[in-house]
Amino acid sequence: MIATFSINGRTRDVDVQPNQTLLDVLRDTLGIFDLKEGCSEGVCGACTVLLDGRPVSSCLILGLSARRRRIMTVRGLAGDGELHPLQQAFLRHGAVQCGFCTPGMLLTGLAFLERHPNADRAAIREALAGNLCRCTGYAKILDALEAYARELNGRG
Amino acid sequence: MHPFEYLAPESLDETLAILARYGDEAKVLAGGQSLLPILNYRLAQPAHVVDINGLPLEGMRLENGRLRFGALTRHATLEESADIRHHCPLLSEAARLIGNVRVRSLGTLGGSLVHADPAAELPMVMLALDARFTLASTRGVRTVPARSFFTGYLSTTIEADELLTEIDVSATPAMGYAVEEISRRAGDFAIVAVAALVRIDRRGRVDDARLAFAGAAPTPVRVSQAEEVLSGHEPTVERVAQAAAAARAAAQPESDTFVSAAYRRLLSGVLARRALARAVSRALEAA
Numbered sequence: 001m002i003a004t005f006s007i008n009g010r011t012r013d014v015d016v017q018p019n020q021t022l023l024d025v026l027r028d029t030l031g032i033f034d035l036k037e038g039c040s041e042g043v044c045g046a047c048t049v050l051l052d053g054r055p056v057s058s059c060l061i062l063g064l065s066a067r068r069r070r071i072m073t074v075r076g077l078a079g080d081g082e083l084h085p086l087q088q089a090f091l092r093h094g095a096v097q098c099g100f101c102t103p104g105m106l107l108t109g110l111a112f113l114e115r116h117p118n119a120d121r122a123a124i125r126e127a128l129a130g131n132l133c134r135c136t137g138y139a140k141i142l143d144a145l146e147a148y149a150r151e152l153n154g155r156g
Numbered sequence: 157m158h159p160f161e162y163l164a165p166e167s168l169d170e171t172l173a174i175l176a177r178y179g180d181e182a183k184v185l186a187g188g189q190s191l192l193p194i195l196n197y198r199l200a201q202p203a204h205v206v207d208i209n210g211l212p213l214e215g216m217r218l219e220n221g222r223l224r225f226g227a228l229t230r231h232a233t234l235e236e237s238a239d240i241r242h243h244c245p246l247l248s249e250a251a252r253l254i255g256n257v258r259v260r261s262l263g264t265l266g267g268s269l270v271h272a273d274p275a276a277e278l279p280m281v282m283l284a285l286d287a288r289f290t291l292a293s294t295r296g297v298r299t300v301p302a303r304s305f306f307t308g309y310l311s312t313t314i315e316a317d318e319l320l321t322e323i324d325v326s327a328t329p330a331m332g333y334a335v336e337e338i339s340r341r342a343g344d345f346a347i348v349a350v351a352a353l354v355r356i357d358r359r360g361r362v363d364d365a366r367l368a369f370a371g372a373a374p375t376p377v378r379v380s381q382a383e384e385v386l387s388g389h390e391p392t393v394e395r396v397a398q399a400a401a402a403a404r405a406a407a408q409p410e411s412d413t414f415v416s417a418a419y420r421r422l423l424s425g426v427l428a429r430r431a432l433a434r435a436v437s438r439a440l441e442a443a
Contacts, residue, residue: 018162019204021192024176041193042258043343054261060192061262064162065185065207108257110185129342130256 003067007032008076016063022056025063026073034074036100038132045131048104049073055108060144074103077110086110086148093144097135104131109145117153121146158201166210168292171319176294178204179316185209186228186267189259213266215396216240218355224324227266231278235260244325246284246322246333246353250277253335256343256385266320269305272312272375275345277335280370282323283378284351290322291315306375308420329363331355332439336427337371340414346371347415350403354439357401361438362386367399367432372424381406382428391436400429 003016016025023040026032026049035058042057042138049058050072073118077084083091088104096102105128112127113119119127124145133141163182165171175182183202185191186209194200213226216239223243234240234251241248254260254268254277268278269289274294282289282302289300291314305312314320337349348371355364365386367379382403404425412415 017159019157019195021157021196023170040196042189042255043259045256048258053163055258056261057258060189060258062162062188062192062205062207064164065188065209074178082191094426112257130258 001064003064004007005071006069007071008073015064018062018064020063021059022049022063022066022071023058025066026058026071031080032073032075034103036103038100043130043132044101045104045108046101048107048131050076050107051118053111053114055104056109072107074106077106084110085151086113086144089144089148089151092143093140093147095137095140095144097112097133101131101133101135105133105141109141109148113145113149113152117149119149124149157195157373158198160202161204162207163204164207164210168211168321169317171206171208172210172292172317173296174204174206175317175319181330182206184270184318184319186270187230187259187263188267188271189255189263190267190271208319218243218327219324221327223327224322225265226322227264227269228322229265231255231260231263231265232257233267234265243327243329244285244329246328246335246351247281247325248290249333250335250351253277253337253346253349259343260433265323269323270312270314270320272310273345274309274373274375275347275349275371276376277337277346277349277351277370280349280368280376281335281351282325283376284353284366284368285325285328287323287325288367290316290324292321293318303378309374311375326327328353330442332435332437332442334431334434334438336431336434338423338427348372348407348420348427350424350427350431352428352435354386354435355433356391356436356439356443358379358443360390360443361388362391363388365399365432367403367428369403369407369424369428372409372420374410379403379406379428382432386432391432391439393433396432396436397429399432400425403428 038044337346407424409420
């Protein structure tokens with residue numbers, strides 16, 4: 001069936017099967033590859049997208065359930081060729097190794113810091129507990145998020 | 157995933173008619189954080205998936221000292237709502253421990269209760285809170301106490317044509333509370349979890365003690381043996397230790413691939429003591 005999606009601020013009509021997850025729709029049907037398929041069971045965080053501003057596993061929601069809701073992938077972060085300040089913080093702190101977990105880390109971190117701008121390192125760590133980095137580069141990811149939080153609070 | 161018919165009813169009546177018509181062949185989709193993995197692995201292959209997220213069943217309202225939750229209230233709401241934290245802090249503390257942040261964005265209170273994983277936090281907390289569940293079908297509406305809802309591993313008294321619509325609990329703002337759990341990795345289901353509620357009267361004695369376990373039996377359970385040790389007594393360190401020992405003796409855990417029954421039993425006692433001690437100190441602050 002044809003369903004309407006709002007992806008990174010753009011409305012798109014897509015032919016969707018009931019048994020497709022949102023991950024299937026975004027990657028296989030629409031060719032949006034900036035979210036990754038890791039575990040397919042909601043554990044790894046690689047397929048994270050923001051749904052109405054909250055992080056969800058796109059492998060654990062049917063495509064049809066995401067109709068008419070605001071979907072944001074990591075591509076929605078950068079505007080007009082300029083990287084988002086959080087992306088810049090990741091670059092500055094060397095928080096990207098193989099890059100597979102990075103979209104999920106960025107979106108989860110961003111959504112959390114928007115709700116909890118005064119979060120300390122321990123709280124950020126807890127919020128990211130569901131995002132796995134197989135390069136194990138957690139320290140630099142936390143460094144980048146912490147630095148971004150300080151910038152947000154004018155303590156940069 | 158296998159092919160199925162996707163239905164997204166927009167009213168309760170429409171939903172109940174679908175469930176009455178298809179019974180076992182339909183699966184209700186709420187937050188989907190347990191159902192989607194099951195579908196992804198083809199562990200269940202329902203012919204019809206009934207997405208109820210269009211129903212107005214989200215949020216909490218206060219009524220005569222009771223909190224009434226729509227079945228679609230998200231874990232994130234339980235975790236973040238200042239109202240819920242004030243009136244029922246046990247629920248907020250438990251919600252923080254569920255899965256990961258993505259599970260809490262979508263997962264629902266009603267979904268967790270009907271799925272009835274014996275190691276899940278919310279069924280255990282509902283037992284401690286003496287919650288009541290409202291089940292609706294085209295045959296009518298019935299209310300089931302949490303204590304008789306969970307019947308076995310992933311099993312409840314809900315019939316195939318029924319929908320859990322509302323969960324109500326009494327407000328417990330003046331009770332000390334605590335949830336303790338141990339899991340192998342962050343985000344895993346608990347090996348054992350404990351919920352404790354304690355109220356202390358003016359004479360400094362416990363007049364209401366409630367303890368519930370998850371992961372210590374095929375269903376979540378209340379531990380009346382431990383509650384009786386505390387009730388009517390001053391909650392001294394020794395008394396709390398006795399209650400925890402009674403809880404440990406009452407636990408009937410099973411072994412699985414990862415964890416032995418003996419270790420679960422050990423954890424039951426340790427976590428019961430920690431939870432009761434923390435609930436008692438909060439109750440003393442509140443008294």
